[in-house]
Amino acid sequence: xxxxxxxxxxxxxxxxxxxxxxxxxxxxxxxxxxxxxxxxxxxxxxxxxxxxxxxxxxxxxxxxxxxxxxxxxxxxxxxxxxxxxxxxxxxxxxxxxxxxxxxxxxxxxxxxxxxxxxxxxxxxxxxxxxxxxxxxxxxxxxxxxxxxxxxxxxxxxxxxxxxxxxxxxxxxxxxxxxxxxxxxxxxxxxxxxxxxxxxxxxxxxxxxxxxxxxxxxxxxxxxxxxxxxxxxxxxxxxxxxxxxxxxxxxxxxxxxxxxxxxxxxxxxxxxxxxxxxxxxxxxxxxxxxxxxxxxxxxxxxxxxxxxxxxxxxxxxxxxxxxxxxxxxxxxxxxxxxxxxxxxxxxxxxxxxxxxxxxxxxxxxxxxxxxxxxxxxxxxxxxxx
Numbered sequence: 001x002x003x004x005x006x007x008x009x010x011x012x013x014x015x016x017x018x019x020x021x022x023x024x025x026x027x028x029x030x031x032x033x034x035x036x037x038x039x040x041x042x043x044x045x046x047x048x049x050x051x052x053x054x055x056x057x058x059x060x061x062x063x064x065x066x067x068x069x070x071x072x073x074x075x076x077x078x079x080x081x082x083x084x085x086x087x088x089x090x091x092x093x094x095x096x097x098x099x100x101x102x103x104x105x106x107x108x109x110x111x112x113x114x115x116x117x118x119x120x121x122x123x124x125x126x127x128x129x130x131x132x133x134x135x136x137x138x139x140x141x142x143x144x145x146x147x148x149x150x151x152x153x154x155x156x157x158x159x160x161x162x163x164x165x166x167x168x169x170x171x172x173x174x175x176x177x178x179x180x181x182x183x184x185x186x187x188x189x190x191x192x193x194x195x196x197x198x199x200x201x202x203x204x205x206x207x208x209x210x211x212x213x214x215x216x217x218x219x220x221x222x223x224x225x226x227x228x229x230x231x232x233x234x235x236x237x238x239x240x241x242x243x244x245x246x247x248x249x250x251x252x253x254x255x256x257x258x259x260x261x262x263x264x265x266x267x268x269x270x271x272x273x274x275x276x277x278x279x280x281x282x283x284x285x286x287x288x289x290x291x292x293x294x295x296x297x298x299x300x301x302x303x304x305x306x307x308x309x310x311x312x313x314x315x316x317x318x319x320x321x322x323x324x325x326x327x328x329x330x331x332x333x334x335x336x337x338x339x340x341x342x343x344x345x346x347x348x349x350x351x352x353x354x355x356x357x358x359x360x361x362x363x364x365x366x367x368x369x370x371x372x373x374x375x376x377x378x379x380x381x382x383x384x
Contacts, residue, residue: 073162115316125262126219154199203227219260234285
């Protein structure tokens with residue numbers, strides 16, 4: 001069984017990730033669960049090592065030899081593209097492939113709230129998409145860039161490691177730069193982008209102090225900056241950014257962040273009730289006057305969640321629990337799954353039971369609001 005055959009089976013099964021490791025058959029993640037490919041042989045160290053080497057160019061081989069890990073992109077004609085992480089474990093080579101569709105997803109197709117389109121119309125500031133690994137951050141950002149590309153004239157520069165979705169110029173012109181190939185670092189490319197007449201800058205991930213500092217400066221100087229962070233919700237995102245800076249600098253960063261933040265989109269993928277795919281539960285925070293005040297004053301940062309929950313009717317913001325309630329009310333997810341994913345399970349259970357709780361004001365008017373969640377088309381998944 002060669003590499004392309006493994007990837008073909010995984011893509012046909014709607015797998016999101018493919019794990020290749022010595023001593024095991026190839027394993028595919030489908031809708032969040034791991035499944036071994038049936039009747040596939042256990043892979044030997046030589047086979048896995050040769051698979052890895054066949055994907056790498058000379059530079060990537062050198063990086064792998066020096067660092068024992070490397071990230072790269074791999075494409076199979078007629079099948080798709082993959083983001084690949086190659087690494088060593090117990091002295092042997094292992095790989096994880098993330099499947100990337102040739103088709104750029106639309107915001108409607110991703111079942112994201114309509115307010116995200118309004119965020120895409122911002123001309124300056126900072127928009128962050130957050131969530132755990134595999135929560136759909138890259139797809140959301142790709143959908144947002146595609147929406148901008150199809151709706152207005154901009155110079156869009158993306159800095160990625162590696163380049164994932166491939167965008168074609170439409171109303172906008174798009175330059176996609178890959179770290180390690182087109183530029184040495186995120187921070188260096190971001191500084192360079194400021195001299196390239198950008199309107200929109202997408203940074204694949206804000207990994208370090210220098211990148212975060214430069215991104216804030218870029219947002220301050222009249223550009224729309226979009227990026228990702230591995231955080232669970234909006235409040236944690238604000239604390240993570242501020243915590244990167246030394247204590248003597250944090251007051252200034254709070255003022256700076258409060259001035260540039262346009263929105264934070266936090267995502268979790270939740271299994272559908274019919275078992276066919278997953279739907280996103282999405283927390284949306286917008287840079288309203290109250291939210292900016294909560295960021296600026298460290299004693300009020302803990303009130304961000306309340307500001308989000310009470311801003312649903314006026315601004316279109318929503319917490320994870322409100323998003324989960326919408327999905328549960330639309331019969332897209334089970335009660336058990338909604339409870340498991342909720343940020344405040346006790347409050348959520350009380351609300352479902354129709355019993356008022358101490359924070360019930362945050363739900364006021366929410367349940368009567370028309371749902372914006374469209375019924376997604378079911379995915380055809382071949383069962384193993």
